[in-house]
Amino acid sequence: MGNMIKVGMADLNTCKAPDAITTLGLGSCIGVVLYDARTKACGMVHVMLPDSTQIKTHDNPAKFADTGIKELLDLLSKQGIMKSSLQAKIAGGAQMFAFNTGNDLLRVGQRNAEAVRKILKDYGIRVVAEDCGENYGRTIEFYPETSELYIKAIGKPLKII
């Protein structure tokens, strides 16, 4: 067994088989995994907000879907992994509190998921599988060896996509 590499909130990292990569307790944030099934390399970014252009502060690119995915692509490209060989799996984007208002800021999970899908589409990266939405937190682990994404949630059986 390899090591488990941790990605924090508003953080990103890459790994290669036999190592695996994880992010714990995703709520409304999204865990985006980009992987190359052939070379068994991958990267993960834990994004919090959909769009950096709407916000004044962006010292940390990993915080936003647009800049986070770009940063991850750059990092992978430096490791010799081309965009064209990448596929994606995404999870998270839950609505943690059952608000019944139409308040925009509370649907940030949903907006995050939409932003991530659109950005990946613009890069021409196919989303092979996803587990987004609902109202519960998720811990995700990606194993580049098998391209499997494990999704764990409290009181729910393990899900593999």
Added chain:
Amino acid sequence: MSHRLEEFSDIEFDVLKEISNIGAGNATTAISQMMGIKMNMDVPVIKFLEFKELAESIGGAENTVVGILFGLERDIDGMMMFVMDCDSAKSVISGILHVEEPADAEFSEMGLSVLQEMGNIIAGSYLSAISALTNLSIAPTVPYMSIDMAGAILSVPAIEYGKVSDKALLIRSEFGDDTMTVDGYFILVPTLDAFEKIFASLGLSTL
């Protein structure tokens, strides 16, 4: 006026700490009254944490916690959250209902309504302290509760903070009596405009 939290002056930051402190103290007193016991409270610990560290500081991202969230209305926009780990929440419930709660992340129907009510009390007492200090009218919305992984619960205030900062302000308040200890965490998330209003109301104009 600074446009981000990191640029707040020392005085502004101290004011923020003090407001949070008073709010947390008031809320703790209210909870102990609700439980009908005399509680000791430690001085709250206030930390400015990176998002990465936020969940770690309350027992890890996968630790099951109870989060109670409410919005702020009227003079100030924003939200505020109270977080407790499951064990603390169960101590509070059994302190009031005098019955044992089920194990793990399960709560009884009555237990949940105790927590909900606790949320109301915390919201009211916390905000009335800030209101009294700043002379601003602040009203909480109905509280919303969620029991889940700490990371997931905290993502909600963290995302709000993320719009103005790369860090969030976390207040840890520990209270209890001889038989139990409750670890509670407060996260106040005003909008940047709200921060300015709070500072202005206290005569701290930095324009």
